[in-house]
Amino acid sequence: MNTESDGVNARHRTWRLRFTPTPRNVVEARHGARCVLRSWAVPADARESVELVLSELATNAVRHGRVPGRHFEVAMTYDGEKAVEVEVSDACPQRPVPADPDPEGTSGRGLLLVAALAHSWEIRDRGVGKTVWARVLV
Numbered sequence: 001m002n003t004e005s006d007g008v009n010a011r012h013r014t015w016r017l018r019f020t021p022t023p024r025n026v027v028e029a030r031h032g033a034r035c036v037l038r039s040w041a042v043p044a045d046a047r048e049s050v051e052l053v054l055s056e057l058a059t060n061a062v063r064h065g066r067v068p069g070r071h072f073e074v075a076m077t078y079d080g081e082k083a084v085e086v087e088v089s090d091a092c093p094q095r096p097v098p099a100d101p102d103p104e105g106t107s108g109r110g111l112l113l114v115a116a117l118a119h120s121w122e123i124r125d126r127g128v129g130k131t132v133w134a135r136v137l138v
Contacts, residue, residue, distance in 0.1 A: 013040055013078040018071040019058075021090070026058045029074045040078045046138035049117045050076070050084045053134050056110035057088035065090030065129065083119065084136050091129040 015036045019025035033054050037047040054074060061072035070091035077085045098111040114121055114134055121134035 013080060014075065015077075016073065016075040018073045021062045021066040021070070021072050023059075023062060025072075026055060026062055029058045030055045033074070033076060036076065037078075037084070040080075042078060042084060043138055046084065046136060050086060050136045053114050053117050053136055054086050054088065056113050057086065057132050057134070060096055060110055060132070061088050061090040064094070064096060065092040067091035067129070070129075078138075081138070083138060086118075086134045086136065087131050089126060089129060089131040093125075093129055095123050095130060096132065 015033070017029065017032060019029055030051055033051055034047065037050055042050065054076070058072065058074060065072060067090070072091075073087075073089040075087040075089075096111055098115065101109050101112070114132075117136060118134035119137045121132070124131045124133055
């Protein structure tokens with residue numbers, strides 16, 4: 001895993017890591033999220049949804065939000081009872097747009113999956129780039 005630190009704050013149930021924008025690090029981010037969600041005792045069905053949301057957003061950051069020399073950042077916060085919030089940030093200012101995917105295509109469904117699995121989601125501007133935020137109920 002290419003990270004700056006372990007990023008876990010058990011007291012506040014937050015987790016935040018930075019990754020270089022490579023496909024391998026999408027896998028690493030998902031694995032890290034899985035471990036943290038288990039340690040927080042998030043129910044299994046909600047864990048799967050959170051992992052998928054995080055994976056889709058991280059994939060978008062790698063495929064569409066990559067800026068040379070910049071990282072993407074993944075963060076999760078768990079309130080302990082109702083929801084996990086997922087954030088994936090990248091340095092590209094271009095906002096993703098949910099599209100009607102080609103029925104025969106093998107991509108283009110990530111944001112549709114996020115919208116289906118999350119209670120709510122949005123795109124937030126940052127000083128550099130953007131953050132895509134999603135709230136998954138547990």
